[in-house]
Amino acid sequence: MALDSNERPNRPIAKFESMLKTDDVYFFDAEDFEDIVHHYLNNGKIALGKKAIKIGLEQHPHSVPLKLLEVEVLVFENELDKAGQLLDRLQELDQNNEEIYIQRANIYSKRDNHEAAAELLRHALTLSEDDLDIHSLLGMEYLFMDKYDQAKTHFITCVAQDPYDYASLYNVVYCFEFLEDYNGAILYLNDYLENNPYCEVAWHQLGKLYANKSMLKEALSAFDFAIISDDTFVGAYLEKGRVLERMGLYGRAIECYEASVELEDPTSYAFLRIGKCHEALGNMELAKYYYYQTVHEDPLLEKGWLAITDFHIKVRDFDKAKKYINKALNIDDKNAFYWIKNALIHTHLEMYHDAEASYRQAVELGNYEMDTWLAWAKTLLLLEEAEAASLVLKQGLEYHPESPELRFYLIGCYHRCNDMDALREQLEIGLKSHKNGMELLKRDFPKLYESSWVRQLVKEKK
Structure with a gap:
């Protein structure tokens, strides 16, 4: 029996899920079905999204937006021919629907024809009043084509329209970096921060750029502002710690790494850096403790095993060094540097045949x-x-x-x-x-x- 929607809860998603659990059929507006489908697709629940599209089209067989959502699912599932055929029928009904061109562009993109995809998206721009998503898609197509200048232009447009579009902000910086225009990236981020002074993401990116240019005081200030903007921003603490290390301020660097450990589950990277700082300060037992914490946290982190190896080389315990370099080699036996380290250890142990074999392996790997x-x-x-x-x-x-x-x-x-x-x-x-x-x-x-x-x-x- 079909029930009027007023007899059920007003929230479309809750009402739809209630309907699925019963034999009842509820009527929804086409717009409600669109919201339901978007909800499921955005949350990765593709099967429920498809079910909502099917029921929606049974109730609203002429709904172009629902049919376009069906196309979106077909493209996602690589049913590209079916999606193209459905778009052909939809275009006969509506020549000026930008979503048709967007979905056609998605099909071309999936087929690696990015020039054609970009052309369709440019046409969609002429039809759309809300073009933020189209600029984002165009930016990605230009990235696929290694056209970083054009990509950058579209991502900058996205950020101009939505300053909180951090995905586009990251892509703007990525394009600047790929073009090796680091000064341009710094100018752009400083201009952005004039209008968005509490954006921790922008401060973080700016700090990394300064650090890459060895402008360490400026980098430190940028990471401080990132932390002021969001005092739970773990990435800013880690990057600040790295800069302090480079400045030789190991005690302050340790404080930053420890802050990152307190904010979220401990990471092997933080333990490793704390160990390195303690070693630089001459706190050898503490360094050893944190190196072992590193590999306890992530037994597959070969850099942790390498740090323990180097520690034992420094204290001239070559038997233990041999044990731990083998741990690193078991994880990554294609790393020529590890084989050279292995050769050095075996030389100290006067195991010259093993040392010679290790140098041979390093050269075979391209060193x-x-x-x-x-x-x-x-x-x-x-x-x-x-x-x-x-x-x-x-x-x-x-x-x-x-x-x-x-x-x-x-x-x-x-x-x-x-x-x-x-x-x-x-x-x-x-x-x-x-x-x-x-x-x-x-x-x-x-x-x-x-x-x-x-x-x-x-x-x-x-």
């Missing part, structure tokens, strides 16, 4: 730094593999041809291999290129440096 080639070669020489060390150094010189360290260590390796022709060739090159190269030879291979024939060659080249 071609001069120090890595040199350390790898030195490890091979400790293993009395002079020929292998020579090959490593030659490869390193391909990446660092001007490196005196690699060239003169290679000279020493050739001496160990008794390859005198190659030694002489490299020594002649080294003497031409590096005035101070002989000091490196004296440091690493003193016997070779003292040999009469090397001294004679040096004399000849002067």
Whole structure:
């Protein structure tokens, strides 16, 4: 039996949900159905939204807004052909409905045709009186096309119309940053804050920009204003702590990190930074405590395990350092830096085969730094593999041809291999290129440096 809506609660959503639990059928205005559908879609309850659309169209079969909501759901579910067909029928009924063009744009966007999507949205702008959402969509389409200037223009329009549209505000700053126009971003945010002085989001973003430009006093002031605007803004406390660390004010930085821990559930990041600050202050036991708190809070945070590793390296407990670098490697074994750290630890433990394998892994992962080639070669020489060390150094010189360290260590390796022709060739090159190269030879291979024939060659080249 159909009941008049006056016999039921006035709130459409409550009334609709009550109807679903009974066999009764309630009548709603088409506008009520629109509100119900929007409520469910905005809360991610797609199945209930679809049900509301179905019942709504049964009661109001000619409602264009409800049919457009049906299109929106079809697009969301990637039923793009069905959505397009329904839009074709709707456009025959209403040529000037901007929502039709918006939904067509969404279809093109889903098909990665962002130029076509933007063109449709620009047409929708000519039809709409409330164009905030269209500018936001246009901004996103230009982001997809890497057209950051155009995207920025539309997001700025969004913020101008709604200063509390923080998603667009973030996107404005993102566009400035991508364009590497940091000064432009700072000017924009300062202008915005003239009219919105208590916007913690803008102060926070401004502080990060100042920090990136190493304008630390200005960054600190910006984060202070963010906290004044919202004293529960955890992100501002964390960023302020980072700036104070950079300024060497470790005690005040700890206070900021501790404030963030008190405001919400403790984070591994905050514990890690507190540990780093205590270490900088020489409070080694407290540092160790917070490093262990870091990995207790997030056992998968390899930076926490790395901090514990570095702590044990500092106190020269290399057995424990080995244990903890393995924890980091178990989480991320594609990080070349961790393999270099692993090699360093194994070298101190005189486990040279493991150290050599770690340097090899670091290079395979793309670490071609001069120090890595040199350390790898030195490890091979400790293993009395002079020929292998020579090959490593030659490869390193391909990446660092001007490196005196690699060239003169290679000279020493050739001496160990008794390859005198190659030694002489490299020594002649080294003497031409590096005035101070002989000091490196004296440091690493003193016997070779003292040999009469090397001294004679040096004399000849002067």
